[in-house]
Amino acid sequence: MEIDHKDTLLKFYHLTLLIVGLFCLYLIWPYISNVLLLLVLAFLFTTVLLPFVDWLEGKIKSRALAVLITVVMLLGGMGLFLGSFGVQLSQEAITSYEQFDKEGLVQAIEDLRSSVVEKLPGFAQNILESSTDVSQSADKIGSFVDTVLSSLGQLTSSLAKLIFFSAMLLIFTIIMLYEYHRFKRTMMTFVPNRYFEMGLRLVRNIEKHVSGYLQGQLLAATSVAILSILGLWLLNTLFNANLSLIIFIGIIAGIANLIPMVGPFAGMVPAILVAVMDNLQNETAISHTLFNFIPIPSPFFILDIILMFIIVQQIDNNLVTPKVVGEKVGMHPMLVIIALLVGANVMGAVGMLVAVPAAGIIRVVFKECVWAINNAHLM
């Protein structure tokens, strides 16, 4: 009887502790939410990079050096990608600027203005002339400068925040990569003896599944990127599509592919935009038909690009992903849509990118926890 009473008291104590804990978490949530997001992202990066760091440590016998090499390679790759994109984009801008008929455009605008003014009735012409009043122009210029300055301020602050966030993410990831095994061992000391081996199994399975899932996603994205680059290159070579920035477009398509359902379509958009921009004055491109021999009009190669992306998706879904990932880590489409909506609501585009891997991880953790609960009687 006394034991029952003690048990009830203990349960009540635990419940009170839980409620107080949740309330405290609610109070401090606004202050820690960003740090938690950083930790989650750092954990995701760590999970993807950990097998490589462990393998490299085995080869070069130094954990610190293995982490350093991995981070330098990662940053180097990103720098190369962004740098080459920047160079290509600036070259594009210079070429477009040089090709641009400035004097002709100025003359055309002037002619248009004169013809409009001539056709307007007398009072409208007066209004038009009075609107060029110096004071009004000064006001307009003043407000324009204000807008530009405030936008510039916002841009600088957002850029500073992004740089700070990225630097923190990098530091967290480096620390986690270096200390991961020690950190895991320390966490295991909190597990009671009864559930210790179960805990070890749980952690190992979660690690294995999460790492496999993220690496699978990454490999699928890489294959889409490579196939897209190849496809765009073929369009350039075989049909003179005159597409620039194909490496950048391919990588964007690969990254977009991480977002199921929406991603494959989002990946096509930059390609179509670039195709239109690059071929604005190209008569052949405007009158182009699908693959040059199918009598379906495909101005600016738009249909060719869409078809190419559909073929890439089919190759990836049916050949590359099942071979590379081994088994499909698929989720029910309904769950995918819910995850996407929640991700979009919470964090916008980044949320959509993170939502499905996060849902996949939650699913794995949930499955392992259910297994542990079902087998807890063995402990």
Next chain:
Amino acid sequence: MENTIWSNIFSGKSRTQSREALALKHVPVFENLNNYELEQVKRLVHHRSYQPDEYVFRRNAPGEGMYIILKGNIEILDQNENSLAILEEGDFFGDLSLLDKEPRSAHAIARDHSELLGFFRPDLETLIKRKPDLAVKIILNLAGVIGERLRKTNELLAEASS
């Protein structure tokens, strides 16, 4: 009654360090490792404390690895709770679980306040990736221990049948 969770978290590191190295050195699985390698293994093992009559593991529970007794006595019991063996300081048990994924074949229970070192399959798998040379040494030692046990079993079988 002492809480084992707290004693697991706050077990004195410096006090137990030399004891851990010594205990590891005397286990055949780690016997030919040099000091540096023993240090690496020491960083991987888990130090656990058990109260008298607390189960280390139960029969049929999924087994994850082996234990080395630093202090105390551990009794191995069969399914009918009959005593099979009482293990003492320096002894080890559960080593088969490092290699196979079969459930535990017996109960292990602490008979007095005991301190154990646990070396588990996930640790061995990590070691295979991070320090393959060391992992190979440990696996070969483990194979030696199991081979020795098999040889003794064969001898016993031969004696029994003759």
